Amino acid sequence: MQSNAVRFSCVGCGICCKGRLIPLTLAEAQQWLTRGDEVAVIVEAFDESNWPRSSEEFAHAKGRSVSVRCGDARINVIAVFAGKALEQCPNLRADNLCGIYDERPLVCRIYPMEINPFIPLRQDNKVCPPEAWESNDILCTDGRANPALEALIHQSRLADNSDATSKVAICAHLGLNVASWKDNALAVYFPPRTNLLEAIDSAIGNSEDHPDYEWLVRVDDPSLNERLAMANLAMAANDSTDYIFHTL
Ligand code: SF4
Ligand code: SF4
Incomplete structure (x- = not known):
């Protein structure tokens, strides 16, 4: 069997620590905020x-998401908490x-390997x-990370x-109720540090705190917006300054 090993060793240049948002687990976000630093919240939505629905990609995304109400439909929402860098x-x-x-954080230990199983490692990325x-x-060998990294x-x-x-x-x-649509854009909130820390402190150890909350989806692309509106999703206006809307 052909083996395709990728060889790598960090040279400590620090480039990966600049110009980005660093995805964090909930516990890491709590530590990050407690150190006095800012955490962004990125929210994105998807459906089948x-x-x-039978695909591995859907199963992977579904596992990271929560089913929520959006207009007369249900969508899945993923919230990513990310250290501001x-x-x-x-x-x-x-x-x-x-x-x-x-x-x-874990992502810093894992880089440059990919965490998403559907994104192949590419040196030029x-x-x-x-x-x-x-x-x-x-x-990694044949796309599989070495055992420690795995x-x-x-x-x-x-x-x-x-x-x-x-x-x-x-x-x-926190009232962050607008999600972007997966692979179309990112809605990025920068909630006040102390508000987010208080919300995390109260959420940790309180897994029942999951209100049936009404979500909106923002899509600036007219044809996608029309398709989602036709599917009875509640669409957000495109003039909010509550979050940064970054089209992909
Ligand atoms: S992992 Fe980060 S610090 Fe290490 S070589 Fe790559 S960019 Fe530089
Ligand atoms: S926490 Fe991560 S991004 Fe920040 S300096 Fe350390 S390795 Fe770099």
């Missing part, structure tokens, strides 16, 4: 028009090393410099699933 991560030291190395790919250390990826996927209900309930608690 994105993938067939739009200029650079607040934990990045002047020497480009991580200031919270022993507590760094990663910001790591060429010398990082000249190592003898094996990152365990972290598994842990991250489990957290995505187990945190889903609490994260969506926290959105409802």
